[in-house]
Amino acid sequence: MARFFPGSIRNLIASAAAIGALLAQVPAQAAETQIWKDIQKAGVLRCGAAVAAPYVMRDAASGQYSGYFVELCRDFGEQVLKVKVEFVDTSWDNIVAGVQSNKWDLAMALNQTPERALALAFSAPATEYQVSLLVNKDNPKFAEAGNSVADYDKEGVTFAVMSGTAGDKLISAAVKNARIMRLPGMDETRMALMSRRADVLVDANDTNHLFALANPDWSKEILPEPALAKQGVSFGLRRDISPADLQVLNIYLTQRRETGEIDALIDKASAEVNATSKTAQ
Template structure:
């Protein structure tokens, strides 16, 4: 199935990309169902490089790795290379970099005036919302002993949990939480732990049987986009779209 992967993609005429939502990496307009985000654009441009169309396949963070393994999609977008995932699939060069941060309501009486470390939120009366199956889920589970962890299926659910105060804190990617803060500056505050929590590259996930030459072609494409400044441009454009969608 995976021998000469890009040749097979060219024969089919489409590059299938697994899409689990996480702004600004992968976003979906609820009115038009159109995808955006800088990983979406990277997938589209790599499809152009191969001379095919990009197709986006809906999934979630609990199932995105399994879809790579089964061949439901050729690339999984915006994956962190955790030890568990690395045993199941291969990874490209990082497109961008990631760490976990925590967003909270500054008027929450259960939290100190200034949350500065994990100890401030690792309390039995604090509930932390996180997307199930994500890197931040595993990082929070491994780092906090006392707080309650509310695992929810998607980004909208975790944000609504904090906005409605069903949860006290939102654990998410640093740039994702920063975007949410920019859209809600009147009440939200972001705390990024020192040292960084779960610092990792964010890459494409690939089936382990994909030939090394095909992975190298993808890596060279990514490196060229990073070094040319194209990735930074994509990130800035995706950030603007994400903020507009939150307004």
């Protein structure tokens, strides 16, 4: 037999149910806000490091890391979280998976893309990025080439790019006729161009610009028109980071960017890259 309750009792039952639902959500919401607290409890911030100058660099002899994202990660950990900072060597193919599997807390120098946003969260951008091309200006294949990717996308042309990077994905979508040579690191892609195993080097505009400055006698930099991409370069974090925790990092980055401190770090890293290039020559 159906039971009927007075309106006041029905309202009381509904209110109790709503309170119960809210209480059930509290543990989940609380768990979302623990990332920085967990790192502070552990006493170490782990930064995933895939090498790409001037963002992230690693001295082969000492194993020490430098670059402006390295400086940002170190400063955020030591000055904001008050913990030690550890850099974990990885590759661009694995850097997102490392965040997902909790092998490191921050992935450094990630380009903001929709595909990556399905897998992790992004901080506010520290800098802006676009893809550029670098070629040997005496290469006869490009005697009539302009600034369009299509001018270089020809049979018999080889593009060299770091595997797994944003540049890899972008050039793979744009190139229809040329061959793409995917290599594990920046040194390998540069050597491919210098040895003429590759005709075009695909990389970040600031990285290619530094390389072009170090090799003015033979190199030519091209900023494609239309642009292949203009993206923010950010830290990558776990997708379950709370808005409050993400705001901590975003405020830190925004303040350092607006005061010009990040520009100063870029200049410092760029000088280091050029000094290393001159020593190697």
